[in-house]
Amino acid sequence: MKKTQSNVVTSLRQMILDGELKAGARLAEIPTSEKLGVSRTPVRIAFRALEQEGLLTKLPRRGYEVRSVSTEEIIGAVEVRGVLEGLAARQAAERGLSEDHQKALAVLLEEGDRILAVKELSESDLEHYQQMNKRFHDIVIEAAHNPAIHAALSRNEHLPFASASALAFDKAHMLREAKRFEFAHMQHHHVYHAIVNGLGTRAEGIMREHANATLGYINSPRNADQLTVISERDTQNT
Amino acid sequence: MKKTQSNVVTSLRQMILDGELKAGARLAEIPTSEKLGVSRTPVRIAFRALEQEGLLTKLPRRGYEVRSVSTEEIIGAVEVRGVLEGLAARQAAERGLSEDHQKALAVLLEEGDRILAVKELSESDLEHYQQMNKRFHDIVIEAAHNPAIHAALSRNEHLPFASASALAFDKAHMLREAKRFEFAHMQHHHVYHAIVNGLGTRAEGIMREHANATLGYINSPRNADQLTVISERDTQNT
DNA sequence: GAGCATAATATTGGATCCAATAAAAACTTG
DNA sequence: CAAGTTTTTATTGGATCCAATATTATGCTC
Known part of the structure; x- marks a missing residue:
């Protein structure tokens, strides 16, 4: 070729x-x-x-x-991604989701539900979830209709996965920490809920917290139990 | 050459x-x-x-x-800049300012005070203020010690000044709206105060509001009077 | 054998060629 | 004269050359 x-x-x-x-x-x-x-x-x-x-x-x-990418740099990149995706979620909520985007997000949420229904996740489940996760985030970004967000993220795209991060994102490890996934997935549900209900500030907040969860993972991957849960009832207060 | x-x-x-x-x-x-x-x-x-x-x-x-850059795109770029500089301000506050950075910011604030002391701003005053403004923002970003912020902003650097924005940033117009500058400069003071006092959340909030002020300017340059003012007393509550 | 001078090498930046291909123009034919 | 077809042209992508320059290696001297 x-x-x-x-x-x-x-x-x-x-x-x-x-x-x-x-x-x-x-x-x-x-x-x-x-x-x-x-x-x-x-x-x-x-x-x-x-x-x-x-x-x-x-x-x-x-x-x-x-380039050798330090853990600090990766953390910085994740933080940046957090605020940008937070902005995206807010704008998606404020501008309103298109029929297509809403449908796509709903389908992905269901897909995640199915994956996580099994208690013992295999490595392929993990990969499947990761793909779904990426698509979810991509759609939220797309739904913000703000090309500048895309542009700002472009340099951020691959950095967190470069060499030094092999440790932080180690697959076997993540498998052991599957509990994180359930939490992250629940956050996806909440983000979705906030966006479709036009709750921009809330959508932004949860999205930023969501990024923060990843950071918590990088820093202290052992504390998955102490995660607080956003009550489903809260999301009903408009 | x-x-x-x-x-x-x-x-x-x-x-x-x-x-x-x-x-x-x-x-x-x-x-x-x-x-x-x-x-x-x-x-x-x-x-x-x-x-x-x-x-x-x-x-x-x-x-x-x-490329012809639409007003929407410029707004999007300014919003992105807002959340990123907000993050920068927060991190600068959380990580603590170096002696040099603090000094530099203080000098710039004083410089701004001097420029704005004159009631009738000339075009060169305006340009001077703009330079000072840029340096102020650059130092805040630098003080965050997060290279990812720099990277994310790089694609954002020149866009707001491209062709279509000539109108929005029209110099003569800005001269008439000098009141905005006083407000913006006051926000600089507040950001500085928040950062040196380690008030990360507050620093972030004001910085985002600061970006928002620019947006307000682009959208409705006639409403400079209705700006609310953050009371200086509030910034004393630690 | 250490330090300096000199030569060799590696490496990039810029210029120019060639080939592929798509767009535009010219032409032909009904 | 319109529509389709052919030819010409414009434009990029890739390959190769040449020149400038910094780094590395060599060798020479003391």
Whole structure:
């Protein structure tokens, strides 16, 4: 298959996210182009794009290197994502959901219910849930009808999954902490409820708390029990 | 002077922001490279960078065009900036200001006081204030020690000043609305106070309100009188 | 053997070619 | 003269060259 420009950037990105290119590894245009079987031109462009995404840093006259992302940076990225998705949820609530978006969110919620109905989650269940989770968030962002949110998140997209975070997001570990998922999923229900009822401030608040839950997970993955629960009754107060 | 890569992107950006290249204008690599006296390579890179910044859109097989930015988009960008700077203010408060940052902010506040002491603001006063304003915000963002905020704002940097916004930010108009500046400057004082006293939530709230004030300005520039004022006494309650 | 000078190498930035392809223009035919 | 077809042109993506320059290695001197 012929490698094309965007192919080069996606395959390089994948290599970084998969850990095939470890943090600190040095990359130069010519060796990389030979390795991928393309010329320097697309590699050049790819390096700049990945630098933009925060995955590479330029070492002047010495090529690029795969950035090592510290836990602090990941936390920072998650916090940023939190406020932005909070804004998205608020705006989605204030502007009103389209029929399609509401339907899509409802379907995803049900999908999550089904996954979590089983008490012992398998790894594939986990992956399934993650996909559903991502789609849920994407739809909320989309429903805000604010392209600037998208733009602001673009540099944030892959960072939390880069090398250093392998630990924080370790799959086996998350499996043991499945309780978190139930809590997160409940928050999804509440966000949905707030949005469809036009409760912008509430939607924003829950969404931010939702991001915060992830942070709590990164920081102290052992305290899943102490999570407080937003009572369903509260959501009825309009 | 020899044009270099970053020169090409900055000069193209300037041309767009100055209105020399109007919204909707089509750009192709070869004509642009000839006009700037460089080869296609740096232009190619510049186009991609400016596309990333949201200033150009790619028309497949027909080159690029200067994006026309709608008022809605600018509002969206300002809202995004608001929540991000709100987060920055909160984190700056929570993490504590360094000696240097505190000093810098204090100096800027005083500078603003001096500018606004004069009742009839000249256009150069206005420009001076704007510079001070930008530095104030930059320092707050810096003080948050969260690189993800920077990254998220990068695509947001120039958008609000692109073509369509010429109207919204019209200088003569702003001059007439100088009252807004006093209000904004007072908010700066409150943000400063909240940050140095470690009042994260308050700092965030005021910063978001501050962004909102800009929005109010874009939407209805005539209502400068109805602004409510945060009482100075409130900021003493710790 | 250490330190400095010099040479070799690696690496990027810019320029130019070539090929593929889509858009636009010209042309032909009914 | 309109509509479809062919030709021309514009435009980008990729490959390769050349030049400038910083880093690394080598070697020379003391």
